[in-house]
Amino acid sequence: MEQHEDKSARWFMYTSVLFFLVTILIGLIMSIRFIAPEFLGGIASLSHGRIRAIHTNGVLFGWLLAADMGLCYYLVPRLAGVRLFSEKLGMATLGLWVVIILGAVVTLGIGDTQGKEYLELDMALDILVTIAWVMFAINIFATIARRKYENMYASLWYVMGTILWTAILWIVANLPVYAGVNDANVNWWFGHNAVGLIFTPVGLAIAYYFIPKATGNPLYSHKLSLIGFWTIAFLYIWNGAHHILFGPIPTWLQTVAILFSISLLIPVWTAVTNFYGTMRGKWAQANTVVKFFLAGTTFYLLTCFQGPMHSLRTVNQIVSKTDWIVGHAHMAVFGAFSFFAMGGIYFSLPRMLKRPVFSEKLAEWHFWLSFVGFLGFAISLWIGGFVQGLQWMDYRISFLDTVKAMFPYYLVRMFSAILMVAAQLMFAYNVLRTARGNGHAPAAPAVA
Amino acid sequence: MKLETNAILLLVVVAVFMFLGSYFTMVVPLMDARLNAPSKDARPYTELEMKGRHVYQKEGCVYCHTQQVRNLLEETQRYGMGEEETFKRFGIRALIQAPPSQPGEFAYDQPHFLGTRRVGPDLARVGGKYDNTWHINHLRDPRSTSPGSLMPAYSWLFDKASQPTPDAIALVAYIQKLGTNYKWREEGVEQARKLQGISAALPFKEGKQ
Numbered sequence: 001m002e003q004h005e006d007k008s009a010r011w012f013m014y015t016s017v018l019f020f021l022v023t024i025l026i027g028l029i030m031s032i033r034f035i036a037p038e039f040l041g042g043i044a045s046l047s048h049g050r051i052r053a054i055h056t057n058g059v060l061f062g063w064l065l066a067a068d069m070g071l072c073y074y075l076v077p078r079l080a081g082v083r084l085f086s087e088k089l090g091m092a093t094l095g096l097w098v099v100i101i102l103g104a105v106v107t108l109g110i111g112d113t114q115g116k117e118y119l120e121l122d123m124a125l126d127i128l129v130t131i132a133w134v135m136f137a138i139n140i141f142a143t144i145a146r147r148k149y150e151n152m153y154a155s156l157w158y159v160m161g162t163i164l165w166t167a168i169l170w171i172v173a174n175l176p177v178y179a180g181v182n183d184a185n186v187n188w189w190f191g192h193n194a195v196g197l198i199f200t201p202v203g204l205a206i207a208y209y210f211i212p213k214a215t216g217n218p219l220y221s222h223k224l225s226l227i228g229f230w231t232i233a234f235l236y237i238w239n240g241a242h243h244i245l246f247g248p249i250p251t252w253l254q255t256v257a258i259l260f261s262i263s264l265l266i267p268v269w270t271a272v273t274n275f276y277g278t279m280r281g282k283w284a285q286a287n288t289v290v291k292f293f294l295a296g297t298t299f300y301l302l303t304c305f306q307g308p309m310h311s312l313r314t315v316n317q318i319v320s321k322t323d324w325i326v327g328h329a330h331m332a333v334f335g336a337f338s339f340f341a342m343g344g345i346y347f348s349l350p351r352m353l354k355r356p357v358f359s360e361k362l363a364e365w366h367f368w369l370s371f372v373g374f375l376g377f378a379i380s381l382w383i384g385g386f387v388q389g390l391q392w393m394d395y396r397i398s399f400l401d402t403v404k405a406m407f408p409y410y411l412v413r414m415f416s417a418i419l420m421v422a423a424q425l426m427f428a429y430n431v432l433r434t435a436r437g438n439g440h441a442p443a444a445p446a447v448a
Numbered sequence: 449m450k451l452e453t454n455a456i457l458l459l460v461v462v463a464v465f466m467f468l469g470s471y472f473t474m475v476v477p478l479m480d481a482r483l484n485a486p487s488k489d490a491r492p493y494t495e496l497e498m499k500g501r502h503v504y505q506k507e508g509c510v511y512c513h514t515q516q517v518r519n520l521l522e523e524t525q526r527y528g529m530g531e532e533e534t535f536k537r538f539g540i541r542a543l544i545q546a547p548p549s550q551p552g553e554f555a556y557d558q559p560h561f562l563g564t565r566r567v568g569p570d571l572a573r574v575g576g577k578y579d580n581t582w583h584i585n586h587l588r589d590p591r592s593t594s595p596g597s598l599m600p601a602y603s604w605l606f607d608k609a610s611q612p613t614p615d616a617i618a619l620v621a622y623i624q625k626l627g628t629n630y631k632w633r634e635e636g637v638e639q640a641r642k643l644q645g646i647s648a649a650l651p652f653k654e655g656k657q
Contacts, residue, residue, distance in 0.1 A: 253473060321514055
């Protein structure tokens, strides 16, 4: 057995959890403002229009992508059967990543934004992200190139795909050459695939690795994982325009995006079948890690059923531009891929540190509060968004009345957000205590 | 299968697939003149409007306001002029629908502000709906003009005497320009007058329709 140092893996995880706490707190502030618009008002840098970008970029790049990178540093060397190519390069990548995230908070706080969703970061930061990504790519590809086993497991295809897709998406979308509706089309070519070709494949890489490990079952079907990978590789990139249905873009482009959106059911259902199949027989005695993957898989199935459905014109007409979409986006990023990352951290951290998690009980609480909180968050926004969408269809209902009608849903969303933040506080405390390692509580036997 | 063992071959096929989809859904539209050319009555932004556009960008207005009237009846109605508005301003009761957004209207927009979420209403046709004073009051205290609104008060766009800063004035100039590429309000009212004139002149026979 190869001895892994895992320094980069661990420190990427610690950092990501810290950023998660900060950015999810910003999310909570925003949810309070939907009840009390003047909450923390009067400060430009804390206004909704500025912290909204800090929340999305912080959660996507500060938490989720950093956590995913940490998990890649863990699983790629193990699947390759060799040590990580360079721990020094890994730590340097982390240093640069921290600079980028802090830089993002400062620049977005002062209103220095490119003004496009998920592409807000200043050009200088864009270049730093590109450099960091190349450093990450070198480390991972060099590790894979020196692998001991000739065959590559599904997770490795997904990691390699993620690296290539992310690089191309990021560089092409950040070129400052587009204008008008094409700027919007490129924005959504990027925006849709930021989820579809960055967080989905790396999330699946994590699930494909940790679900068999955590359950002790072999992968249900190799063939399904192949079908899933190649259909994702072929189908995802065609979908961006479904964000602008009925908008000022050609009808053929909208129709193509709809057709390919429906076809996304293929990679999703193959992956979900594979995950459920692998977890078969282990649901009843599910430990926290398996719970995160089970719930994550279910949220993945749900969010990716919603996606194709509301790319249909008749559904899109109602839900587009409403809070339904906010619920949908959070289910992908929080419900599915953050749950996968959390499960991966709970599995890998004790193994890297060679000591148990500080508190299994706290981990259970983290899971259940995240789960229940998120259900409240998503369901309130779906019902509210759908109702608002229906109200918008009658022009005689004034816009302000449709805003006021959202009050009860926003109230439930705010309380749900409190649960979600409380859960992540427990997560961070648990990770911190596990990392420090002194005086850990005995593991609760019921969940061992 | 060979692709599973050959990392380079796998990456090549992945890149080819990505290129295919990107070519048809992104590159082809980029080369489509109908999507890039300004519509015949679109004009570039003035210096003041451009400054206002930067304020709009900086304050993240795009996160809560879209700028696209979608090609749907409920949107052309909602973002058009209702009977109350036409009566107050033009002395005629009619529902004037807003024209759906056209690609040529956005030719001078960089970055685009099409948006994805409506916490507040769409702004694609808002130019000319309210007067400048209304907009200034709305920015200073949104709930004074729009009770129930969730918009924050933009106190940093006003000085100590609560007078609008140059940024606020520029922002209002930009908002007032939105959607005015077509003179759709005036043309719509004129058309409504004609139609109402014709229907008034038509002989009306009871029981026969």
